[in-house]
Amino acid sequence: MNWLIIKNDFLRNKIINLTLLLFMMFSACLAVLSVVMAVQTFTAISELYATAQPPHFLQMHKGEIQQEEITEFMSGYEGLTDGQVVTMVNVYGESLTIVGREGTYDLADCRLDIGLVKQNEAKDLLLNAEHEKVSLAKGEVGMPILLKGMYGMEIGDQVILSSNNITQKFVIAEFVLDAQMNSTMTSSTRILLNDEDFAGLEGQIGENEYLIEGYFSDTKEAANFQTAYENAGLPQNGQAVTYTIIFMLSALTDIVTVFVLLLVSLLLILVAFICVRYTIMAALEEDIGEIGTMKAIGLSFSNIRDLYLHKYRALAVVGVSAGTILAFVLSGIFTKHISTTFGNVRLSLFTILLALVVGGLVFLLINVYCARVLKKIKKVTVVDALVRGKGFENEQGGSKDGLHRAKRxxxxxxxxxxxxxxxxxxxxxxxxxxxxxxxxxxxxxxxxxxxxxxxxITYMGSSLEDILIEVENGEKLESNYARVKQVLVNDATVKNYYEYGRVRVQTTDADGELMNLHIDRGDNSGNELKYLQGRAPEGEKEIAISYLNASKIGKDAGETMVLSFIDKQQEFVISGVYQDVTSGGFTAKSHFDFLGVPAEKYTFSVHLQDPEQVEAKAQEWSGILGTGVTVDPMEEFIDQTLGxxxxxxxxxxxxxxxxxxxxxxxxxxxxxxxxxxxxxxxxxxxxxxxxxxxxxxxxxxxxxxxxxxxxxxxxxxxxxxxxxxxxxxxxxxxxxxxxxxxxxxxxxxxxxxxxxxxxxxxxxxxxxxxxxxxxxxxxxxxxx
Incomplete structure (x- = not known):
């Protein structure tokens, strides 16, 4: 009987039932698709990392190194399971010309530091889309997927390397996935060469940069290792990052995407349930006469409700099943960028089971929700249904026409x-x-x-100026700093500029463990940033710390902290806590000069008299200052970092x-x-x-x-x-x-x-x- 009633109702109310079916399918599809996308994102990243084995600690270094000192330190550090030093030959973008189907161009506008590398043996591997270790023949090159997205490169395009009077041609044979340099926010990218090609170019072109990598059984140990490494005076003329930051920066684009889509999915599901309720109420309004008749002949509320509920359960079974299947069909479209960035990942059994569980939850919610809406049948009286023809619109009070109040x-x-x-x-x-x-x-x-x-840019630890100049760490740090300052002082187009020197001091974290603190010192340091607590430092004995540092140290604005440098200690008041994603998010700002503490790097933020000259001045200064100094228009810096x-x-x-x-x-x-x-x-x-x-x-x-x-x-x-x-x-x-x-x-x-x-x-x-x-x-x- 129930089947006949459902069948006849479908035939009689095709539009309403079809509408309700579509909404149920829509709800299930979105819920399942959201879960599949979230799981696929983190599964793809995790699988890539499991095979690629990116380092838990990475110290980049430009300049000479003593391999024996690094090996000795690593072998004596408890908790370190593996370590290696990777050589990378840095080249400039203008040294690389791409000859493709769409024309010829170079990478001069690429702000990312480009390094040539050979494949590693077991750790920090460069992989293809199937998460397989890439092997290249002589004359072949593996371009990072990051550059493919920026320039539209294709397999078979020719790459011409011209540097230091050496010209060599390569063919793009593969686009490689780089687990640790997979985002524009990492500031560097690597091009893979055949071992023989790399050996022929090493020492002949560019500048060597070394990636000093450490691995641990517990990735949280990386922060302690970094402190010990820096205090040992080992090579550190470059950026140092830990596994957590590598993961987050590589996945940031897709995390933001998944967040937006999850938000949209939740809002759409809410809309779908609102529509389900309305559709049910519309059906009940249409059947008010039949409901009154059933009540008149003595059918109980539960019997009448079940007649409708059986129909909605049948609709829910079909709708949720169709929605789940549709979600799996559409998942490939929505996860295309994830597959491109982190490699092809098939739907795992866990993902399928979780999707089915979510579909089951949607089915349960629909049943519970429908049963709750159908409780309105209980309030309908026979008189309301059969005599007045209404029972769900309980109007209270007298008639409200209000027409006399709006005669115009x-x-x-x-x-x-x-x-x-x-x-x-x-x-x-x-x-x-x-x-x-x-x-x-x-x-x-x-x-x-x-x-x-x-x-x-203020969320990235920098003030908003016209041009950003960075003096890289290395043997020529101080001489390059002096050259930059001389150029800025003698250039009449400069309205004003601020300089910052990054120094390293020591303090203790919330657990009393010794930790290094990297501070940008300067008269304008910390100004114009976004503060969660407090304000920018003003007095010399004040310091502003980043949000992640505040969490690690366990202190808030207004509290004091003790800094150790050059065999002395100094107490500072924390003026404020700001937000920063640069340098792993662990930075600090102060006006204190820290005399005697050597700088790790220098940064200049420059404001010009005429903003129209930004591009021209950046190019002019870049040519004058040469290697070891990076000059970027702030707009270009932001675009390439967050582009x-x-x-x-x-x-x-x-x-x-x-x-x-x-x-x-x-x-x-x-x-x-x-x-x-x-x-x-x-x-x-x-x-x-x-x-x-x-x-x-x-x-x-x-x-x-x-x-x-x-x-x-x-x-x-x-x-x-x-x-x-x-x-x-x-x-x-x-x-x-x-x-x-x-x-x-x-x-x-x-x-x-x-x-x-x-x-x-x-x-x-x-x-x-x-x-x-x-x-x-x-x-x-x-x-x-």
Whole structure:
């Protein structure tokens, strides 16, 4: 009997049941797809790391090294399981010319440090897309997937290396996955050569840089090893990073992408459940006569509820199953960037089982939710259902026409606004969907605006200036510093500049363990940064520390800390805690000069008299200062550092905006079809009273437009209030050096283009759907 009832109901209410089935499928698909994407992201990264074996501790060093000293130190360090020193030959981008199908170009505009390497034996391997160790023949080259994405390189393109009067040609045979240099934020990238080719070039071109790598049974030991390594006076003319930072920086682009998609998925699931509720209520409204009849002949609430619940369970089984299958089909599209960046990863048994569990949870939620909505049947009386023909709209109080208060409004506006404001619950689905769709569009857009804004550099431990000059550590550090200063002092186009020297001192962490603290000292150090607590340092005995350092040391703004340097100790007051993602997020700022402490590097932030000369001056100074000094326009520095994240995020944001707009229009179409079916007799009566079809269409346009406008305004409000909180909660979980971001909105986009564009699309589809009102006539309803 249940099967016959379900079958007959499907045949009688095809549109409503199909709509409900689609929403259930939609909910299940999004929930399963979100989980599959999240698992695939971390699975792909983990599998790449398991094979590639990136170091738990990495110290980059330019200059001569004593291999015996490093080996002796590593062999005597307890907890170190393995270690190696990798040689990398650094070359400049202009030394590499690519001859491809789209033309010939060089890599002169690449800000990343480019190094030539040969394949390692067992650790820190460069892999192909299948996570296999890459082996190259003589004359072949493996280009990093990072450069492929930046320049559109293809297999078979020719690479011409010209340096130090040596010219050698290679063919791109493979695009390699580099587990530790997989992001523009790592500042370096590696090109793989055949062992014989590498041996022929080593010492003949470029400058050697060494990667000193350590491995531990417990990756947390890397921080302690770094302190011991630096205090031993071993080679450290370069950046030092640990496994955690390597992982986070490599995965940052995809983590941001997954975060945006998860946020969108959650919002879409919420919309889907709102629509499920509305669809069920529409079905119950349509069957109010039958429900009254069943109650009249003595059927209990549970019997009536089960008749509907069996149908919804059957729909849920089909919808969730179809949604789960669709999620697996679509997962390849949504995880394409992950596969490109971290290699091809097949769906594991764990992922499939977890997806099925999530599908089961969605099925359970649908059943529970449907049962809860169907409780409304209990409140329906036989008199309400059979005599009044209503039972779910319990109006309280007297009639509210309010027409006399709006005599100047046209009658269409009066009727429409009266229904919207006095019966808003009937239109709440439009309000909720439009509000959520607008948030789904604007939160990712604001996140993208923040990443692309020049002010984002303040989250990277730097002030916003025109040109950034970095003097690299090495034997010529002090002489290069003097040359840079001389150039800036003698150049009349310089408005002002600030210089910072990075020094290393010692302090203790929260556990009382000795740790090194890298401080950028300078008169302007710490100014213009984003502070979570306190402010920039002012007095000489004040220091500002990064968020990750504050967590490690266990101190907040206002507390004191003791620094040790040159056999003496000095107490400093922590003026503030700022956010930073550079140098692994472990930095500090102070105006104290630390006399006698040698600098590790120097940085100059330069402001020009004429901002239009930034590009020209950067090129001029770069040519004058030569090797060992990096000169970058700040805009270019930001673009190349965060460009990979921004480009991927821009694609996702565009898709999200289109999805949000399509979702709003789809729900409006479905809502109107159900609403028009329900309001058929009322429309026929309005026609009989003399209202034209155009009048009725205008009335519905006003209703939909008014509710949508309220929803958009609520969406703007919630975006501004909740958007930052959602993003900051995710950043806190990510463990980066950024905990709190002020989302930057574009007023033209948020308050003009998106709201009015979305409203125009909604009104357009509303007008199109309303073309069906011509079939509603009083004669038809009299005959029925």
């Amino acid at each position: 409004l046209p009658i269409n506006w009066q009727l429409s606004l009266r229904e919207v404001f006095y019966h808003f619950k009937q239109w709440v689905i439009v309000f909720a969907v439009v509000m959520i769709a607008f948030m789904m569009m604007m939160v990712p857009v604001n996140l993208l605006n923040t990443f692309e804004a020049p002010e984002f 990979g994240v921004s480009r991927q995020l821009r694609t996702i944001v565009l898709a999200t905006v289109l999805m949000g707009a399509c979702l709003a229009m789809l729900i409006i179409v479905l809502f109107l079809k159900l609403r028009l079916a329900k309001d058929g007799s009322a429309i026929a009566i309005l026609k009989a009273l003399g209202f034209s079809e155009r009048d009725i269409r205008v009335q519905y346009l006003i209703k939909i437009g008014a509710v949508s406008l309220i929803g958009i305004l609520a969406g703007i409000l919630f975006t501004d209030i909740l958007g930052e909180k959602i993003v900051n909660a995710a950043l806190s979980l990510a463990g980066l050096g950024i905990k709190q971001v002020e989302l930057m909105n574009n007023p033209i986009i948020e308050y003009i283009l998106c709201p009015w564009g979305l409203l125009a699309l909604i009104l357009l589809v509303t007008w199109i759907v309303l073309g069906s009102i011509r079939k509603y006539t009083i004669v038809k309803y009299i005959n029925e």
